[in-house]
Amino acid sequence: MNFIQNLKHKYKTGSIIEKLIYINVTIFACTLLITLFQSLYQQEQNLIVQWFSLDDNFSEFIGKPWSIISYGFLHANFIHLIFNMITLYFVGNLFIQYFTQKQTLNFYLLGTFFGGVLFILSQSYFPLFEGRNSTLVGASAGISAIFIGISTYMPNYELKIRFIGFVKLWYLAAIWLTFDIIGLVGPNAGGSFSHLGGSLFGFLYVNQVSTKKTRFFEIISALFNTKKNNLKTVYKSANKKEDPRKSKGVHQEKIDRILDKISKSGYDTLTQTEKEFLFKQGK
Template identity: 55%
Template sequence: MNILDNLKYRFKNAGIIEKLIYVNLAVFLLVFITNTFGFLFQSSNNLLIEWFALPANFDEFLSKPWTIITYGFLHTGFLHILLNLVALFYIGHLFKQYFTSKQLLNFYILGTLFGGVIFIASYSFFPALQRVADNSVLLGASAGISAIFIGIATYIPTYELKFPLIGFVKLWIVACIWIAIDIIQIPAGNAGGHLAHIGGALFGFLYVASASNKELEIFKPFKKFFEKKEKPLKTVYKSGKKPTKKTTPKETFNKSKNQQEIDKILDKIGKSGYDTLTKNEKDFLFKQGK
């Protein structure tokens, strides 16, 4: 198996998070290859950036409407893509513990779309940005990642993450810090980019919040993309009667007690994560799973 076949095999069998990482990395390499050819032919424009980055000018966007999505897969700096993909890897796997692969992909795509809408609207509305709209473009996966992170933080706000030297911190606090960093950096530079991140985060929050709030029905058309599809139960017909085993009151009591303990441990995992379990709790859960 050559390198190309190996890459195809890995991509085909990878999960949705790994596939998004592979696509972003592939596009990142293409950007640098295009830069090389641009240098050799003395061209100052990168064709990939020119055609797939989201322009801030609304009239220019109308001529390239696909950029409202494609910008979410473009990166030009090593540190930029490194931070984004590391965040996508860890946040994505936390998201996947509670949602499906399809839901993660839709959060990424729709978060990118909403971030792009906020980006263009900002350059049309705010005077500080209007004067540089013709020379500004948006690229990067941050808006889509923000949608995923704020979405899962809204769904399990009391879940705790463990940080070195700090300890356990609730997810809603980390989410607030995540958004605050973008807000305070708006005057420092890349204002449109930070506003796009906030746009993606806003989508993640409003969509998850709307699931339990009837007043937020603006996302109702999108809900069909996020609903979990469950396979219908199969009906099995058997001939004859199978003798049933009578359960003694003591066995019933033991099963009920064990189930209560399992429910208690699972609730603790849901709130604080598996790593917070004691050794006895882990051993008990392992024995019950046999």
């Protein structure tokens, strides 16, 4: 298997996070090649950036409406790309442990969309941007939606950071948002507005879903159905009779307690008994 075939195989078998990373890296490589080619003809404006970046002018946006999404797959330079892809890899892989692949893609795309909307609105409304012409590129709005989404879903989940120790997820989210808020008056103010747009979407969506226990349980059930768990099936004794209504009420209370524990501390904190019980109810 040669290099190209190996990449194709990894792309086909990879998770949605890996596919997003492959797409972003490939587009960046194409952008570099076009820049190199156009420089031979002394053309400054890259065609890909020109057609797929998001303009701050609403009239320009109307001429290329796809840019409200496509800008989320472009990057200004190599450092910009690397930082975003590393962040996407870590927060994205945490996200898909609790949400489906489709939901992850939706968060990325809708976070990008709402980030672009807030960018255009901010450029048109605030006097700070008068007389400026800027374009928006970068995956940060989509990544912000994923990061703030998973932080809202389980704020007390702890990540182990080298040389620091265990840090709760909501601490990291607070630092993330603080930098974006500070950046509203910096040279990349437009980018900060787009990040906050993605973050706002992630927070509002997960906050709404988490308040609906039925939907919340469906997400957990989907997690068990899409992964192979080596859990034992528990059988009831045929000699013991229980009141179905009483049993249902007790089971629902236990399910609620376990789901609350997952939302606060993560699935890995469950005991083996709790995992077995939840798996059985999910079936």
